[in-house]
Amino acid sequence: MSIVYDAAARTLTLHTRESSYQMQIGPLGYLLHTYYGRRAEGNFGPLHLRKDVGFSPVPHALAEETRGWSPDTMPLELSGANAGDFRTPAVCAAAEDGQRGPDLRYVRHEIRPGKYSLNGLPAAFDPGGEAETLSVTLADESLGLEAELLYAVYESRDIVTRALRLRNTGKGTLTLEKTASCCLDLPFGDWDLLHFHGRHAMERQPERTPVMNGAMRLGSRRVASSHQHNPFAILCGRHTTEDAGDCYGLMLVYSGSFELEAEQDQMGSVRLSAGIQSEGFSWTLRPGESFDAPEALLCFRHDGLNALSQCYHRFLRRCLCRSPFSGALRPVLLNNWEATYFDFNRDKILAIAREARDLGVELLVLDDGWFGRRSDDRSSLGDWFVNEEKLPGGLEPLIRGVKDLGLRFGLWVEPEMVSEDSALYRSHPDWALALPGREPFLSRSQLVLDLSRPEVADWIYETVAGLLRRYDIDYIKWDFNRSLTDLYSPALPPERQGEQAHRCTLGLYSVMERLTAAFPQVLFEGCAGGGGRFDAGILAYFPQIWCSDDTDPIERLTIQRGTCYGYPLSAVGAHVSASPNHQTGRRTPLDTRALVAMAGGFGYELDPGKLSEEEKARIRGQIRRFRKLAPLLREGDLYRLTELDDRRDYEAWQIVSEDRDESLVSLVLTHPRANPRPLHLRLKGLDPAARYRLERLEVFEAYLPEPPEELPELFSGAALLYAGLTLPRMMGDYPGVQLQLRKVED
Ligand code: GLA
Numbered sequence: 241m242s243i244v245y246d247a248a249a250r251t252l253t254l255h256t257r258e259s260s261y262q263m264q265i266g267p268l269g270y271l272l273h274t275y276y277g278r279r280a281e282g283n284f285g286p287l288h289l290r291k292d293v294g295f296s297p298v299p300h301a302l303a304e305e306t307r308g309w310s311p312d313t314m315p316l317e318l319s320g321a322n323a324g325d326f327r328t329p330a331v332c333a334a335a336e337d338g339q340r341g342p343d344l345r346y347v348r349h350e351i352r353p354g355k356y357s358l359n360g361l362p363a364a365f366d367p368g369g370e371a372e373t374l375s376v377t378l379a380d381e382s383l384g385l386e387a388e389l390l391y392a393v394y395e396s397r398d399i400v401t402r403a404l405r406l407r408n409t410g411k412g413t414l415t416l417e418k419t420a421s422c423c424l425d426l427p428f429g430d431w432d433l434l435h436f437h438g439r440h441a442m443e444r445q446p447e448r449t450p451v452m453n454g455a456m457r458l459g460s461r462r463v464a465s466s467h468q469h470n471p472f473a474i475l476c477g478r479h480t481t482e483d484a485g486d487c488y489g490l491m492l493v494y495s496g497s498f499e500l501e502a503e504q505d506q507m508g509s510v511r512l513s514a515g516i517q518s519e520g521f522s523w524t525l526r527p528g529e530s531f532d533a534p535e536a537l538l539c540f541r542h543d544g545l546n547a548l549s550q551c552y553h554r555f556l557r558r559c560l561c562r563s564p565f566s567g568a569l570r571p572v573l574l575n576n577w578e579a580t581y582f583d584f585n586r587d588k589i590l591a592i593a594r595e596a597r598d599l600g601v602e603l604l605v606l607d608d609g610w611f612g613r614r615s616d617d618r619s620s621l622g623d624w625f626v627n628e629e630k631l632p633g634g635l636e637p638l639i640r641g642v643k644d645l646g647l648r649f650g651l652w653v654e655p656e657m658v659s660e661d662s663a664l665y666r667s668h669p670d671w672a673l674a675l676p677g678r679e680p681f682l683s684r685s686q687l688v689l690d691l692s693r694p695e696v697a698d699w700i701y702e703t704v705a706g707l708l709r710r711y712d713i714d715y716i717k718w719d720f721n722r723s724l725t726d727l728y729s730p731a732l733p734p735e736r737q738g739e740q741a742h743r744c745t746l747g748l749y750s751v752m753e754r755l756t757a758a759f760p761q762v763l764f765e766g767c768a769g770g771g772g773r774f775d776a777g778i779l780a781y782f783p784q785i786w787c788s789d790d791t792d793p794i795e796r797l798t799i800q801r802g803t804c805y806g807y808p809l810s811a812v813g814a815h816v817s818a819s820p821n822h823q824t825g826r827r828t829p830l831d832t833r834a835l836v837a838m839a840g841g842f843g844y845e846l847d848p849g850k851l852s853e854e855e856k857a858r859i860r861g862q863i864r865r866f867r868k869l870a871p872l873l874r875e876g877d878l879y880r881l882t883e884l885d886d887r888r889d890y891e892a893w894q895i896v897s898e899d900r901d902e903s904l905v906s907l908v909l910t911h912p913r914a915n916p917r918p919l920h921l922r923l924k925g926l927d928p929a930a931r932y933r934l935e936r937l938e939v940f941e942a943y944l945p946e947p948p949e950e951l952p953e954l955f956s957g958a959a960l961l962y963a964g965l966t967l968p969r970m971m972g973d974y975p976g977v978q979l980q981l982r983k984v985e986d
Contacts, residue, residue, distance in 0.1 A: 269345030315425035330420035342380035362780030384410015420515030444802030459499035462723035494534035495777035496745030522738030553808035571602035579847035595848035600863035605650035622664030650715030683722035691747030791817035793836035814840025829941030896925035922964035942975030
C-alpha cells in the first residue's frame with residue numbers, strides 16, 4: 241500500500257521507495273501539507289507549531305480557542321484566494337455576484353488502484369500496474385466550487401503525480417481566474433531554485449539561485465512552453481550537489497502558457513506552485529461543469545540531482561510517452577536543412593540520400609521547402625501540396641528513390657501555421673489568429689491558425705493524415721516557428737476570450753492524440769524553432785524533440801545539460817553538423833560533434849557530398865559505434881560528472897546500464913590551458929564490489945603533448961568510484977574522450 245489513511249491522526253500519507261508525502265485534515269477541515277521528504281513513518285502534523293503571528297488572520301470559528309492558528313502561516317495542500325492566506329494562491333474563482341474565493345475545506349477522500357486520467361490533456365499512464373490513486377475533494381460551499389486533488393503514486397519510481405479537477409457544484413456560473421496544478425509548501429529549510437531559461441538557439445540554460453524573500457515567478461505567455469523558460473524546475477537545498485542532498489522536482493505536463501512560482505514568505509516558508517499561466521486566463525464554469533488543470537510530476541530525492549534526473553528520465557520514457565518508439569531503437573537520420581536550406585531539387589536530395597546511405601544512415605529527412613511555392617520562409621505555410629518546380633512529379637518519385645536506396649523517408653511539416661501568401665489564407669483568412677479590426681503581428685512572416693476551433697483542428701488532422709495516407713512516410717518533424725499573439729477567437733463569446741490560449745493548447749493535443757493513435761508506425765519528432773516546446777506535454781505523444789537550432793557542440797554542452805535535468809537523452813534530438821558551425825562559426829573536431837550528438841537522438845545535418853574521404857570513414861565509424869552503444873544510451877542512467885558551478889575546463893558525463901554491467905564516459909575539453917591541472921574524474925553509478933575492464937579509450941582529435949601513459953586494463957568498481965581515473969593530457973580545439981567499461985564476470 242503506497243497510500244495510507246490514518247483515521248486517528250487524520251493523515252493521508254503517500255509512500256514511494258525513497259520519499260513520503262503527507263497531508264493532514266486539520267482544524268475546520270483545512271487540508272494541511274505536513275511533510276514531503278525522505279521516506280519516514282509517523283504523523284508530521286505536530287511539526288507545525290502554532291504561533292500567533294501579527295497580521296495573520298484567524299478563522300472566526302477558531303479565534304476563541306486558538307488565536308495563533310492562521311491559514312497564512314500553516315502549510316496548505318492547495319491554497320485558495322481571499323481566504324486569510326496572503327501568500328501566492330493556487331486557485332482563484334469568482335461567483336456571479338463578484339464574490340471571490342475559494343476558501344477550501346476537506347469533504348471526502350478515496351483511495352483506489354490504478355492511475356486517474358484527465359480530460360483532453362496528456363497524463364502519465366501505468367504500464368506496470370503499480371500506480372495507486374488518491375482523490376481528495378475540498379470544497380467552498382458558499383462559492384459552489386469543489387476542488388478534487390488527484391494524486392497517483394508510483395512507488396518504485398519515486399514519482400507522485402498531481403492534478404486538479406475543479407467542479408461547479410452551485411447554481412450560478414463561476415469564473416476561474418487561476419488554476420495551479422500543484423502547490424507545495426515547504427515550511428523549513430534554505431532553498432535554491434534551479435530553473436532553465438534561455439532564448440532561441442540557446443534554450444534551457446541552467447540557473448541556480450537562492451529563493452528570495454518575496455515571490456519569484458517565471459513562465460511563458462507565448463502559448464508554447466517556450467525557449468525562454470521551461471515548465472520544469474528543481475528546488476534544492478543550498479548545499480545539494482549532483483550526488484548528495486535534498487531536491488524536489490516539479491514538472492508540468494503542459495505545452496502552453498504556464499507559470500511557475502517560488503515564494504518565500506515572512507516566516508521563511510517556501511511555496512512552489514505551477515500551472516496554466518494565470519495572466520489573461522479565465523474559464524467559465526457553468527453549474528455541473530468541471531475543468532481539469534494539467535498534470536504535475538513531483539519527485540523528491542535526498543541523494544542529489546543526478547538521482548532526481550534519473551527518476552524523471554525513467555518515468556518519462558516508460559510512464560508518460562505512449563509512442564511505441566519510446567523504448568525502441570531509433571534510426572540514425574540525416575536531415576537536409578543545414579545541407580541545402582531551401583535550395584534543393586529532387587536530384588540534390590537523392591544525391592544526399594545516396595551518400596548518406598553509404599555512410600550508414602537509415603532515414604533521410606526532407607525539411608522545409610518542399611510544398612506550395614516555398615523558396616524562402618515568406619510563403620506557402622498551409623499549402624501542404626508538393627512544389628512541383630523543385631520536385632517534378634511530386635513526392636512519390638523522390639520517396640521511391642530514397643526507398644530504393646534502402647533508406648526510410650521523413651518529412652517536415654509546420655501545420656499549426658499559415659503564411660499570408662498562401663492559398664489557405666486566401667480561402668480562410670478568418671482561421672488565423674487576429675484581433676478584430678487590427679493587423680495581426682507577424683513573426684517569421686507567418687500567422688498562427690486558431691486551433692481552438694474544432695474545424696481548424698480537424699483540417700490540420702486531415703491534412704497531415706492525408707500526407708501519411710498518401711505517401712510512404714516513416715517520420716514526421718512537426719515544427720512550430722513562432723509565438724502566439726493577438727489572442728482572440730470570433731468563435732468564442734466575449735466572456736470566454738480568456739479561455740483562448742488554453743483552448744489552442746487543447747486543440748493541439750486533440751490533433752496529436754488522433755494522429756499518433758491513427759499512425760503508430762510513424763516516428764514523430766517535435767520541434768519549435770529548435771527547442772521552443774521541449775516539455776512533457778509534447779513528449780506524451782512524440783518520443784523526441786529537436787533540442788535546439790544551435791548545433792554547435794560546445795553550445796550544445798550547456799543546452800543539453802540543462803535539458804537533461806528533467807528530460808531523458810532518448811528525447812533529445814541532436815545532430816552532427818558541418819564545421820565551421822552555421823550558427824556560431826566555431827570549428828570543432830568531427831568526433832567531438834558526434835560524441836555530443838550521442839548524448840541524444842543521434843543524426844546528421846550536413847551535406848555528405850562535401851565531406852572528404854577521411855571524414856566519411858570517420859562518420860561510418862561513428863554510426864557503427866552509435867549502433868553498438870544505442871541500447872545503453874537509451875536505457876542507461878545518466879550521471880553528470882561535473883557540478884554546475886565548477887570552474888572547470890571541460891564537461892563530462894557518464895551513462896551506466898541499469899544492471900551496472902556497462903558504462904560509457906564522455907568528456908569534451910572546452911578550455912585547453914598552458915599548464916593544466918590533471919584531468920581527473922571520479923566515476924559514478926558503478927558496482928563497487930565488481931571489477932571493470934576498460935574496453936575502449938578513444939581520445940578524439942586532440943594534440944597530445946606526450947604519448948599518453950597506458951591506463952591499466954582492469955579496475956575495481958570501488959577504485960573508479962572512490963579514487964577515480966586520470967585521463968591523458970589533451971591540447972587543441974575541443975578534443976573529446978570516450979571510454980567504455982564492462983563488468984568482468986569472475
Ligand atoms: C526551424 C527548425 C529547423 C528547420 C527550420 C526550417 O527553425 O528548428 O530545424 O526545420 O525551422 O524552416
